Amino acid sequence: MTTNEPTTAVTGRAEDFDDFVHGRGRALLRFAYVLSGDAHLAEDLVQEVLARMHRRWHKVTAMDSPEAYVRTSIVRQFISWRRRRSSREAVLAELPEPAGPDEPQQRVLARDQMWSLLAGLPRAQRAVLVLRFYCDLPDDEIAALLGCAQSTVRSHAARALARMRTMLTEKGVGGDG
Structure with missing residues (x-):
């Protein structure tokens, strides 16, 4: 591989994974937060899914939409999450935001x-x-x-x-x- 060869999503290099996480990580975290309603659980979900994806990133990037695949994995991980206490119990980590001037x-x-x-x-x-x-x-x-x-x-x-x-x-x- 030469240095002037373009980086493609199909290569699946570690740098591509890092770029994906840096570029889309916050959006994935927001998605997991809306899904779970818990900032800590959202972080755990995204971290767990990305750790799994890192091992086989070359296969993930060969798909049409790697981000869609990662989001699907986050949804499935959320649905099957076993460490949550109960689906009916909600613990708030922070107080609701006060209304701003706008x-x-x-x-x-x-x-x-x-x-x-x-x-x-x-x-x-x-x-x-x-x-x-x-x-x-x-x-x-x-x-x-x-x-x-x-x-x-x-x-x-x-x-x-x-x-x-x-x-x-x-x-x-x-x-x-």
Whole structure:
């Protein structure tokens, strides 16, 4: 290999992996955070997945979209994560952010309420909602990421939204209450 040869994604060199992590690491961490709702768990998820990817980076870069493959791995790792205490238990590592001068208090409260509602969902349902509404993916792509049928994606989404509506009603928010 000569020094003037262009670096391609197919080479799978360690430098390519480092470039990928430096270039896309923060975005992957944000994605894992939205998925998990926990900064420490998000870091663990990304670190675990990237450690696995490093060993076989040459195979990952041979794919059409290495980032999509890494995101899929993060979703699957989140769904199967065994060290979490319970899908219904939510421990906040930090207090909710106070409203800034550009952000009304209602928006902060709505965001905190959304985090609480998402934390009350089973992992697969939460993953479907994050992929649908945060990543703006269609059902067929979500199904491919999760390794399930499109009907399963729609079912998870419907159940998750119904559960969130029920939780809002129980809290006396929204609807007629």
